[in-house]
Amino acid sequence: MLTGRSLILQKISRMRKALFLLVMICLTQLSLKAQWSENYNYLKDYVQVQKGMALDSSQYLSIYHNQELHYLYPLYKSFKQEPWLIKTSGRADYYADLKQSLAFIGDYAGVQEIEKIELFSPVTDSLQKAINKQGNPFAGASFKDAKTYILEKTRNQQVVMINEAHEKPQHRVFTASLLEDLYQQGFRYLAMETLSPFPNASLRQVNMLLGHYTCEPLAGELVRKALELGYTLVAYEDSSATHTVNQREYTQAQKIYQILEKEPKAKILVHAGQGHVEEGAGSDGRIPMAAYFKIISGIDPLTIDQTGMTEGSNGIYGALWYQQYAPKLAYDNPMVPLKAGQSLDLFDYHLFDIYVYHPPTKFKNGRPLFSTMNGWKKETAVQPIFRDLYFVQAFYEKEYSDKLVGLLVPADQTYATSPDGYYYLYLQKGRYQVVYRDKQYKILGTKVLLVL
Template identity: 55%
Template sequence: MRVGLLFVSWFIALSATAQLSEQYLELKTFTGKQTNLPTDSSTALYPYYHKELHYLYPLYKAFQKEKTILAATDAASYYDQLSQALAFVGDYASVLQLSKLGHDPVGDTAIGFSNKQAEIVKSIQYTDARQYILKKAAASRAVMINEAHDKPLHRVFTASLLEGLYQQGFRYLAMETLNTNRNTPLTRLNMYTGHYTCEPMGGELVRKALEIGYKLVAYEDSLAYKHGPNQREYIQASNINAILKKDSTAKILVHAGYGHISKVATEDYIPMAAYFSVISGIDPLTIDQTSLCEGSTSNDKASFYETWLKLRPVAAPVVPLQSDTAFDPFGNKLYDVYVIHPATKFHNGRPQWINMDGWKKELPVPPAFQSLFFVQAYYANEYNDKTAGLVVPADQTYINAPNGYYYLYLRKGRYKIVFRDKLYAVLGVKEIEMK
């Protein structure tokens, strides 16, 4: 009972301290006063307007059409999409707060489960997640890792595996998000590469993979909108297997969303990884990042994660072990490996995992314009006036620190810093060099 009380009080305390950002509330108030902001009749909160990237556009829609979208979909869908839109603009504090609103309240079953697991958690060993995965991947032809679509830190962690896997012979990076249109080259990054690669950390994952030497693979079912869930999963698995059949020495890293990489089929649903095992005869190494992280995939799991960290804190991504074997905290054998991500630490309003293990450094950007709201950094060699609307930023944010500065995270190179107001109008462009 004592552990149950600890569980409940810990979750309530975290919920009470998490806050929507001041800039989120400012933009929502501003949007409510506008009568001619760009919107459309769809319920999708995507950052595209007039065939260009417009990263504030989905927030305009979310704020102005909240009741309409909620009526047409549900709270879970609305808050998930809104969280994703906020992740795209770099407001991760608001993502963590809103991710709780789309889930059901914590149930008695979750509290009982936490009570049962508490003593086990105390006896678990931790090992560095990256090193453990690379060691296990050495004997695999297929490694599958997932993401929650509103958690860019999952893309950051996948990016951290790229060099080690490449050294082991992995040459293909298959991503669920990549555009399946054959007329879209997957040799460079732009708006058409894929939806989640338009999020800056998703874009950096792609850039890093291409620079290392990976070939990008689009494996999504191009007719998914016509097919049922199982048919979609089967076609995804078949597309991945086609790469291995074509190249008998191929080793492939697959980055997918949520439960697509589960190995366990149910009566009604067969995930992509389960199909892949049968079709290919290959047992993929599957890695879950979505269950044991902030927000998780439900309030039950989020609460379990928070209780776990209270009992056994982590400072970096780890894999839990029991008797030197990867521990399944839920006992359902969906995945081979569970990664526990630490709670996010913020500095000047930005999550610290955004530095990508030191690959990127902090750049303070002074507020150069009175009406400044949104700051973006583009690679100078990708950005020009004609293609600006198609280019994915290296980083962007509307979060400013108490000193008024905006803090971007960039690696060495030349950049175009773009200053925008709340209407997304460009106030100015400045070229800088990050040394």
């Protein structure tokens, strides 16, 4: 016989299950209403009717399959396993993985659709009311071109740290825009969290062994540009799988400081993810890499945040704020809002020196215009020449190998087609090997492409 306490626990358990089911139903309805691209839905419909599709049992989405890059593989898992993945890894982690997976294949419009789904929350209404009550945070602010402002500040700095949101390729584009001027200011080291710290790492060429996020085409271009300018790449990620969060942050800081131990006057640019470049400890006891570095080295790094004032922001509050006020700002380039001569700390973080505002993304032929990398790359039409064509990739001819194509990072790739039926890639001048793939990721053929 069940006791009174047992009955209560049983009811609570049932209520939790019912709540989970309700949330799942709501999320499913939101997902169905999302404005996914035609080709996204095309792939989803295809995958969902496939039987016997071999998928791994991990609870995460990954671009790696059979020890090679397979950029469509995480979507296969998402289409087949979404309810289970949300239940096992959690809604936040699942959507973070899915956004990154879409960013890897150039579907930034898909990233934005997920951000709309993420706004579904019991606290959304109350946060929106708080934002309305607060009023326009930019009232009385002036704006300065972010690149110009930052380069004025970096001139007398030895260590500069800038962050990214891993699903935001435009953050990598902005960092890439700083490279040449920073090199002229004496910066010679580019330390990146994403670079592999393991012995088989490839730190002098862009491929799968270089690092995880550098497998995203625009991140790959950032690294190619750095190498071309003469930067030395530094992998500073912690290689230990057993370290605590703070041990990882400390190890990262220590590895960056090792550059200065060998070369005391070295100037270093650090490109990291999210909160690693925060200069203060969090309320949860986490001490970020930048804070540890300041303690270890005695150097106060110039820290730059790109994640707060950008599409999706760092959470529901920031995303709602951006949705309400960003469209009212008439800027097409990254800017730094200023009040009283200081970079505006919109959310009172007190964790960074400079806060960059990124404008809403504009699209052409289904592709985000930040793919031009500030005019460095130009829109290039690729004609569909195979009946079963789905996915198009362009590799630098000098990097290409038929046998090693599964390890190579493309200059650009997409499954988005324009109304005229063409695929549009963003490429700089040069010779490329275009790879045509079907929905199963099988190569249908290749073709040399010359971009003038």
